[in-house]
Amino acid sequence: MELDQDQIEQFERDGFLLMRGFLEKRNCEIIKEIAKVHLKYAIEPIETESEYIGINDERYKKSIRRLRQAYDRDIVFREWMENREIRPILQQLLGERAVLVTAHHNSIMTKLAHTSTQTCWHRDSRYWSYSGKNLISVWLALSVENSQNGVLEFIPGSHKMVFDNASFDDKSFFRVDREENQKVIAQKVSFDLEAGDIVLFHSELLHRANANRSEEDKISFVYTVKGESVKAIEGTRSSKFKEIPLL
Numbered sequence: 001m002e003l004d005q006d007q008i009e010q011f012e013r014d015g016f017l018l019m020r021g022f023l024e025k026r027n028c029e030i031i032k033e034i035a036k037v038h039l040k041y042a043i044e045p046i047e048t049e050s051e052y053i054g055i056n057d058e059r060y061k062k063s064i065r066r067l068r069q070a071y072d073r074d075i076v077f078r079e080w081m082e083n084r085e086i087r088p089i090l091q092q093l094l095g096e097r098a099v100l101v102t103a104h105h106n107s108i109m110t111k112l113a114h115t116s117t118q119t120c121w122h123r124d125s126r127y128w129s130y131s132g133k134n135l136i137s138v139w140l141a142l143s144v145e146n147s148q149n150g151v152l153e154f155i156p157g158s159h160k161m162v163f164d165n166a167s168f169d170d171k172s173f174f175r176v177d178r179e180e181n182q183k184v185i186a187q188k189v190s191f192d193l194e195a196g197d198i199v200l201f202h203s204e205l206l207h208r209a210n211a212n213r214s215e216e217d218k219i220s221f222v223y224t225v226k227g228e229s230v231k232a233i234e235g236t237r238s239s240k241f242k243e244i245p246l247l
């Protein structure tokens with residue numbers, strides 16, 4: 001499968017690209033069922049809501065926000081990350097061969113009912129240490145995602161916007177209390193997703209998500225690829241995990 005020129009231009013302009021029905025629903029169901037087992041038994045490595053928001057509350061300590069290191073958890077997860085259909089698409093958008101990075105987004109991401117928190121506006125690159133910014137995350141919806149259960153919101157074109165340091169708080173979240181930022185945030189978009197839809201988005205794109213206000217857990221899959229010429233900076237977390245070239 002390959003992208004047409006419009007889709008490539010759309011990604012370059014907006015910093016993201018939505019592709020509907022990329023993975024069959026029955027495959028999504030299999031991934032989701034395995035993820036549920038890992039969630040049920042809290043199989044490490046995990047990130048809790050408490051760790052994410054830095055609040056030591058019993059409710060959030062038990063709530064899993066992310067199952068890390070998805071690649072090594074199950075052959076089914078690995079198969080999705082090594083899917084052959086998507087490789088030419090990633091190569092088109094990166095402009096070179098894609099390499100899976102397992103240091104960062106390599107996760108089952110959740111918004112669990114009742115115990116999730118919002119994700120504030122940020123760029124994924126905030127904690128990543130690479131020689132360049134040519135990295136793309138692949139978000140796979142495993143069930144319906146909407147504003148009620150915490151679907152992603154994006155600011156089109158923000159991957160190319162230049163902001164001063166004061167635009168971000170001490171955790172590198174894009175500040176919502178600044179008037180200049182509010183004008184940027186007013187441009188936000190989001191779209192409901194169905195199981196099997198994917199969103200490809202640039203590592204510099206501003207995005208956020210609501211807490212899940214529905215009665216059902218939301219479970220998604222996200223992984224990241226880099227262009228092969230982009231190098232993890234030695235001595236940082238980004239360099240401490242294996243990389244898998246998608247030949």
Ligand SMILES: O=C(O)CCC(=O)C(=O)O
Binds near residue numbers: 208
């Ligand atoms: O909370 C979400 O659903 C999005 C997660 C995210 O953007 C992140 O962890 O970088």
